[in-house]
Amino acid sequence: MKRIKLTIDGKKITARPGTMLLAAALSRGIWIPNLCFIPEAELPFGGCRLCWVEVEGEKDPVTACSRPVREGMAVRTRGQRAERLRKSAFELLLSRHHLDCRNCPKNKNCGLQEIAGRCGYPLKPGRFAREIPGLPVDDSHPKIIYDPNRCVLCGKCVWVCQTKREGVLDFSRRGLACRISTFADRPLGETRCGGCRQCVDICPVGALVRKK
Numbered sequence: 001m002k003r004i005k006l007t008i009d010g011k012k013i014t015a016r017p018g019t020m021l022l023a024a025a026l027s028r029g030i031w032i033p034n035l036c037f038i039p040e041a042e043l044p045f046g047g048c049r050l051c052w053v054e055v056e057g058e059k060d061p062v063t064a065c066s067r068p069v070r071e072g073m074a075v076r077t078r079g080q081r082a083e084r085l086r087k088s089a090f091e092l093l094l095s096r097h098h099l100d101c102r103n104c105p106k107n108k109n110c111g112l113q114e115i116a117g118r119c120g121y122p123l124k125p126g127r128f129a130r131e132i133p134g135l136p137v138d139d140s141h142p143k144i145i146y147d148p149n150r151c152v153l154c155g156k157c158v159w160v161c162q163t164k165r166e167g168v169l170d171f172s173r174r175g176l177a178c179r180i181s182t183f184a185d186r187p188l189g190e191t192r193c194g195g196c197r198q199c200v201d202i203c204p205v206g207a208l209v210r211k212k
């Protein structure tokens, strides 16, 4: 199959037709911030809004995880307009995230810390008011601890649980009340979750962690 030729930040790359820009970039070592992207997923979730890029000839920035590559495309990952949107999305995520890195099991292995470090963002919610859900930590499962106050709603745990395992985790509620939960909000330990911990492995922050 003929490969598509494009440039990202001046670097020439090729990709199979139908590949999303983000997947093409990451596979060539070009990093674009992202939290919700799952390469094997059939459709992009597009929830974190961190992967903004600018495409030459297009008025508005686009999310790289949901834009397929196109012949001759010229992409900039750090243009001013994309950067503004990305920083706002990052600050919004932090405004709902229990920021307590020192006591977080994912400290130094966290997607938010990585983005802050690589993009030069402070780990602060910036201009947005803090809206931590204030929900109880679910410690009921023998192998997993779920802290909804650290969740960034990237949906990766839902994808892995629904596609590969028991289908215990899902989104519930809407808007600011949206959260990852189980059927009827039952504690994880009272569900049929067998404890495969793929949700723990895929969680980019400290929301789902192994119980020691």
Ligand code: FES
Pocket (backbone or CB within 6 Å): 033, 034, 035, 036, 037, 045, 046, 047, 048, 049, 050, 051, 063, 064, 065, 066
């Ligand atoms: S990676 Fe594109 S919106 Fe999350």
